Amino acid sequence: MARPALWRVGRPEAGEPRLVHLDRDRRLVEAAQADPARFEALYRKYLAQVYSFAYYELRDHHEAEDATERTFLSALANLGRFEERARPADGAGASTFRVWLFQIARNVVAQRRRSRRRHPEASLEAAANVADPRDVERAVVRRDDLGAAGRALARLPGDRRRALILRFVDEMTTQEIAGILGRSEGAVRVLIHRALRSVARELDDTPR
Amino acid sequence: MTDAPTGSGSRDSQDVDALITDRYLDSLLAAHGRGADTGPVSADALPAFAVRLAADRLARDLPRLHPSFRFEEALAGKLNQAAALMRLPTAAGGQPVGLPPFADAGTSLPVTGGRGDVLDRFRFDGPIEVGRPLLIGGAITSAAISLAGAAYVAWRIRHPGASPMVRAARAVARTRLT
Numbered sequence: 001m002a003r004p005a006l007w008r009v010g011r012p013e014a015g016e017p018r019l020v021h022l023d024r025d026r027r028l029v030e031a032a033q034a035d036p037a038r039f040e041a042l043y044r045k046y047l048a049q050v051y052s053f054a055y056y057e058l059r060d061h062h063e064a065e066d067a068t069e070r071t072f073l074s075a076l077a078n079l080g081r082f083e084e085r086a087r088p089a090d091g092a093g094a095s096t097f098r099v100w101l102f103q104i105a106r107n108v109v110a111q112r113r114r115s116r117r118r119h120p121e122a123s124l125e126a127a128a129n130v131a132d133p134r135d136v137e138r139a140v141v142r143r144d145d146l147g148a149a150g151r152a153l154a155r156l157p158g159d160r161r162r163a164l165i166l167r168f169v170d171e172m173t174t175q176e177i178a179g180i181l182g183r184s185e186g187a188v189r190v191l192i193h194r195a196l197r198s199v200a201r202e203l204d205d206t207p208r
Numbered sequence: 209m210t211d212a213p214t215g216s217g218s219r220d221s222q223d224v225d226a227l228i229t230d231r232y233l234d235s236l237l238a239a240h241g242r243g244a245d246t247g248p249v250s251a252d253a254l255p256a257f258a259v260r261l262a263a264d265r266l267a268r269d270l271p272r273l274h275p276s277f278r279f280e281e282a283l284a285g286k287l288n289q290a291a292a293l294m295r296l297p298t299a300a301g302g303q304p305v306g307l308p309p310f311a312d313a314g315t316s317l318p319v320t321g322g323r324g325d326v327l328d329r330f331r332f333d334g335p336i337e338v339g340r341p342l343l344i345g346g347a348i349t350s351a352a353i354s355l356a357g358a359a360y361v362a363w364r365i366r367h368p369g370a371s372p373m374v375r376a377a378r379a380v381a382r383t384r385l386t
Contacts, residue, residue, distance in 0.1 A: 035291075035295070036290070036291035036292075036294040036295060037288060037291040037292070037295065039287060039291060040284060040287060040288070040291075043283070043284065043287055044284075047274070047275065047280060047283075048272055048273065048274040048275075049272065051273060051274065051275045052272045052273045052274075055273050056270070056273075064275070065275055065279050068275065068279075068283070069283050069286070072283060072287060073286065073287065073290060076287055076290055076291065076294075077290065077294075148269075149265055149266055149269035149270055150269075150270070152262075153266070153270070164266065165270075167233060167237075168237070168266045168267055168270050169270050169271075169272050170272070171237050171241070171272075173234075174230055186223060186226075189223070189226035189227060189229070189230045190222060190223065190226040192226070192229065192230065192233070193222070193225055193226035193229045193230075193255075193259065196229060196255075196259045196262045196263055196266075197256075197258065197259055197262075199262040199265075199266065200258035200259055200261060200262035201258075203261075203262060203265060204258065
């Protein structure tokens with residue numbers, strides 16, 4: 001594992017310099033805070049992650065795009081309010097910016113879900129298209145698998161579902177998910193464990 | 209291969225099971241990142257078989273999605289427009305400002321604190337639809353290309369909108385003039 005980057009900040013107190021771990025996005029964030037046009041680098045970096053989260057949550061391509069747009073515009077508009085809070089426990093690859101961005105995304109998506117009041121039972125056809133189109137048989141099998149996995153995911157209650165999306169689709173650490181969901185790391189671990197048991201039961205009942 | 213307890217017992221055992229699952233997921237997702245199916249996990253640190261199976265399937269069947277190229281570029285354009293607006297006050301000699309939060313987005317922004325809220329220093333007459341061409345006092349088109357326009361936008365941003373009562377009075381005055 002790469003050695004954590006450290007940064008000396010502030011005035012030394014009682015002879016001890018304060019050291020904080022660098023957020024892996026620090027340079028990009030600082031550049032964007034100095035010049036908003038440079039926010040584009042952060043946008044390109046996290047677009048697919050935010051869109052995926054929105055899509056799995058909303059299960060509608062257009063609504064996911066709309067939520068993605070609102071998330072990034074809101075992040076840009078409020079970038080001046082963001083302050084890095086990386087901790088040693090977050091590890092060398094941590095990004096408190098990503099956590100902050102996904103807190104915004106979570107709020108946007110939650111608001112959208114509340115407002116539309118639509119049954120969340122929709123197919124993940126768009127996601128199924130990622131299967132290799134040259135292998136029809138394999139594509140059909142994968143599509144079924146994806147449908148079952150997607151349905152199992154969709155049936156989970158709010159934070160269990162969100163935790164699995166963030167863990168499996170966005171490949172976030174437990175610490176990051178805890179920051180986004182506003183829970184302790186231990187609580188998130190238990191949340192994910194229980195969610196997986198629910199998914200296991202669901203998939204077990206699914207005819208294959 | 210030994211399956212770990214299923215976690216139906218005490219809270220402690222559930223925490224332990226959850227920790228084992230968490231470590232397994234770390235290994236699994238790291239392996240996927242390398243293009244491998246599974247990562248190196250010792251047999252005594254495996255979660256229950258059913259949990260493992262579910263995790264493997266989710267890791268395999270839930271891909272990360274990407275929006276269309278057209279959407280990506282369109283949003284990049286909108287962000288650039290918004291960024292240009294945020295830079296205008298600086299160009300006019302003021303401090304950089306943030307755009308106002310979106311009144312209709314329903315987002316309670318995460319507060320990180322510390323730096324003070326630049327947004328609180330500025331008030332707009334109403335919500336700005338940043339997702340569409342920005343219109344401030346009907347002058348944004350010229351503002352985008354002229355210094356006078358930039359100065360106007362900077363001035364407009366710095367001067368809070370009138371209260372509803374004052375705006376109503378102005379509206380009445382305009383009505384009388386016409």
